[in-house]
Amino acid sequence: MSIGSVKRVDLKPKDYKSEVPVVWCPGCGHHGILSAVYRALSDAGVDPSRLICISGIGCSSRTPYFVNSYKMHTLHGRAGAVATGAQLARPDMAVLVLGGDGDGFSIGGGHMPHMARKNVDITYVLFDNGIYGLTKGQYSPTSRPEMKAYTTPYGGPEEPMNPLLYMLTYGATYVAQAFAGKPGICADLIRGGLEHRGFSYINIYSQCPTFNQIDTIEFYRDLVETVPKDHDVTDLGEAITLSRQSSAGRAPMGLLYKVNRPTLDQRMHAIVEGVGGSPDYDLNRIIDLHRP
Numbered sequence: 001m002s003i004g005s006v007k008r009v010d011l012k013p014k015d016y017k018s019e020v021p022v023v024w025c026p027g028c029g030h031h032g033i034l035s036a037v038y039r040a041l042s043d044a045g046v047d048p049s050r051l052i053c054i055s056g057i058g059c060s061s062r063t064p065y066f067v068n069s070y071k072m073h074t075l076h077g078r079a080g081a082v083a084t085g086a087q088l089a090r091p092d093m094a095v096l097v098l099g100g101d102g103d104g105f106s107i108g109g110g111h112m113p114h115m116a117r118k119n120v121d122i123t124y125v126l127f128d129n130g131i132y133g134l135t136k137g138q139y140s141p142t143s144r145p146e147m148k149a150y151t152t153p154y155g156g157p158e159e160p161m162n163p164l165l166y167m168l169t170y171g172a173t174y175v176a177q178a179f180a181g182k183p184g185i186c187a188d189l190i191r192g193g194l195e196h197r198g199f200s201y202i203n204i205y206s207q208c209p210t211f212n213q214i215d216t217i218e219f220y221r222d223l224v225e226t227v228p229k230d231h232d233v234t235d236l237g238e239a240i241t242l243s244r245q246s247s248a249g250r251a252p253m254g255l256l257y258k259v260n261r262p263t264l265d266q267r268m269h270a271i272v273e274g275v276g277g278s279p280d281y282d283l284n285r286i287i288d289l290h291r292p
């Protein structure tokens with residue numbers, strides 16, 4: 001759903017809080033992201049009765065419980081697949097996925113490229129803390145080799161993946177990154193994702209002080225660097241260059257990429273309309289929709 005095409009409501013961030021108490025550890029970065037989610041929903045004027053929050057498993061996957069909305073707490077790694085189905089069934093609803101790096105890129109890694117290439121009209125907020133927190137500290141796809149975790153007491157043998165580069169490569173139409181210590185920036189980027197028609201991916205660094213001793217709030221604060229003011233968000237090459245800064249020990253913060261192309265539900269609607277409407281099924285119209 002394009003938030004811009006439906007009636008907006010005028011609610012305060014606190015109106016998006018549910019009755020469920022927040023149970024994360026003190027100092028967890030997820031608290032900052034949650035406050036950003038409340039603010040983004042308020043700023044975008046999303047009607048809670050037109051919102052579905054979906055998650056898999058993990059500390060961050062508890063987030064839908066804390067949001068005043070419809071919600072689905074699904075299987076580990078399957079939030080994106082369930083969200084795709086929910087969006088196709090109810091294109092009149094806003095669909096927000098809230099989950100972590102292990103859930104999204106390890107167990108759920110098979111779903112990520114397909115949501116991006118299909119341009120499913122959902123907003124995916126990934127709480128990236130470089131560890132599995134709920135299961136008490138295992139190495140994740142975004143862990144740095146220096147991190148000693150329960151499963152890697154001598155450090156890790158793998159290089160971390162680059163979520164931004166991955167999403168840009170597979171065709172996401174809105175790609176952004178922020179850090180939980182800057183909830184105002186997080187809120188603006190999440191709002192932008194909600195208002196974008198298409199697959200919006202927002203990677204948010206979030207410290208886990210309980211199990212990840214190296215990716216501290218200070219580390220992330222020094223790591224992130226605001227995207228240059230003159231960055232052209234429609235230039236994929238420029239966005240990819242920015243996304244690769246992380247290999248040089250820096251990470252871009254802001255909106256990297258934003259373009260428009262038909263979404264999965266728009267394409268499916270056109271096909272159904274074409275097949276069901278008349279024997280003169282207009283294939284050219286479908287092909288036109290698929291052109292970049």
Ligand code: SF4
Nearest residue numbers: 024025028059133208
């Ligand atoms: Fe946050 Fe880590 Fe505690 Fe989970 S274990 S709530 S990610 S600090």
Ligand code: MG
Nearest residue numbers: 100101129131
């Ligand atoms: Mg994690």
